[in-house]
Amino acid sequence: MALPEKYNNQLERLVGEIDKAKKIAIVPHYNPDGDAIGSALALGLLLEKAGKNVDIISPTQYPSFLYWLPGNKKIRVLGKKTENDPNIFKDIDLLIGVDFNALNRINNIADRFDKSNAFKVLIDHHPYPEDFTDLLFSETSYCSTAGLLFEIIEKSKFNGLIDKEIATCLFTGIMTDTGSFSFNSSNPNTFRIVSELMKHGVDKDLAFDRVYNSFSKDRMRFMGHVLLNRMVIIPELKTGYIYITAKDRKDFNEQFGDTENFVNIPLSVKGVIFSAIFIERDNFVKISFRSKGSFPANDFSAKHFNGGGHTNAAGGESFDSLQETREKFVTILKEYEETLKNYKY
Ligand SMILES: [Mn+2]
Incomplete structure (x- = not known):
């Protein structure tokens, strides 16, 4: 399986917008989980490799068991002082939301996301997505946004840019959204995607250890x-x-x-x-x-x-x-x- 055919035109538009864009911002939902952060980082690292200037903006803090992820330092976490900044999306040409289906999932910055003049894209796997972006990649058949994102990348000209770091972020998104493959992972395609990611050298045991054996x-x-x-x-x-x-x-x-x-x-x-x-x-x-x-x-x-x-x-x-x-x-x-x-x- 690969990304459904019905997304072919959208994929072409997305790649066109990426090519055009100088500055891109990626936004996960508030209280982001492993899938939201893993997807945001994977996409951020990929687009940087493609020569883009990328901002990853998290509406709120996220769990410290994700801090080991490659590229973690690139994430800008909004706090009390910065969340009301009217210019968070200033000069952004392309705005990509990952792992949420409704504006209220980025509650503290929803207004600025909505009013931004940037071209907007949403990549998500939750049911009943709201219509607030120019392009929507939304498939509930995927275990995670990371899985869907992998197939979007795979079918695009950026496929060759996937490396161990990007694969590790995507793998962590899939691992956390399936509780280490204990739920929401009966679709054989999930394992095809994981198999592809493993070929890039993901250290699966390390990812598991960092995420699950990190309690105080x-x-x-x-x-x-x-x-x-x-x-x-x-x-x-x-x-x-x-x-x-x-x-x-x-x-x-x-x-x-x-x-x-x-x-x-x-x-x-x-x-x-x-x-x-x-x-x-x-x-x-x-x-x-x-x-x-x-x-x-x-x-x-x-x-x-x-x-x-x-x-x-x-x-x-x-x-x-x-x-x-x-x-x-x-x-x-x-x-x-x-x-x-x-x-x-
Ligand atoms: Mn998710």
């Missing part, structure tokens, strides 16, 4: 506390959830990214197919959902918790207290009792 002692103890005291399993509804109080975050010296992946823990309990995490933040409760099989975490979140995402992984939020949010969740779950009880996975 505090974070490990935090996880222990969560497992022992903050996990609720509701076997009859095949659901588990975790809640984290503001005090927990303080007690365990929470650093950015420390609660990442906690939401997956309840799914390790036999029989659990739906899991959630509720994290008490300053003004709201941050929520993530995970599911197995066809139970739609994204629809559940969209309907009840102002969120969305993929079938098996979605985000959400609540402006009730942590306690009220937990109670609301359990009440809503009862509406799904029949579905969950009879759910076969």
Whole structure:
């Protein structure tokens, strides 16, 4: 398989715009993950090799387990002082968004992205993309934006520029978006892409080690506390959830990214197919959902918790207290009792 034929014209236009552009900016979503950062870096490194002046602008901070990635220093992270800068996209001819489907996913800079006179492109694998760019490469059949980006590059004249560093960034995007090939990776094409990347010399074991074996002692103890005291399993509804109080975050010296992946823990309990995490933040409760099989975490979140995402992984939020949010969740779950009880996975 390769990039679907229907993108041929768009690909031609994209290459034309790259050729024309002097200055290019690449933007991942806020709170970027391995796929967003890996894709942004891979594209940035590639376009620099093609002789372009490239800015990679992250709307917010990202986890330190990604700092080892090649080209990491090129990323400009917006903070309190810089996020309101009206000129972040000044003189940019081509603006490329990666790994998001809606302007509100780059919330703090959405207005400037939208109003920029640059030619705009979006490369993404989330469902229901909004129409806010001149070109849209959006395919949910890909495990990751990095996978889709690889096939876009592969089919273009830039294919020859892929090197070990670029391949490492793409591989890391695929690895993190599939939980090291444990979900969202049944499409054989994912492994074809990985196979191509490996030919460029990606050190797979190193990538795994840097991403997954990089916790602080505090974070490990935090996880222990969560497992022992903050996990609720509701076997009859095949659901588990975790809640984290503001005090927990303080007690365990929470650093950015420390609660990442906690939401997956309840799914390790036999029989659990739906899991959630509720994290008490300053003004709201941050929520993530995970599911197995066809139970739609994204629809559940969209309907009840102002969120969305993929079938098996979605985000959400609540402006009730942590306690009220937990109670609301359990009440809503009862509406799904029949579905969950009879759910076969
Ligand atoms: Mn992604």
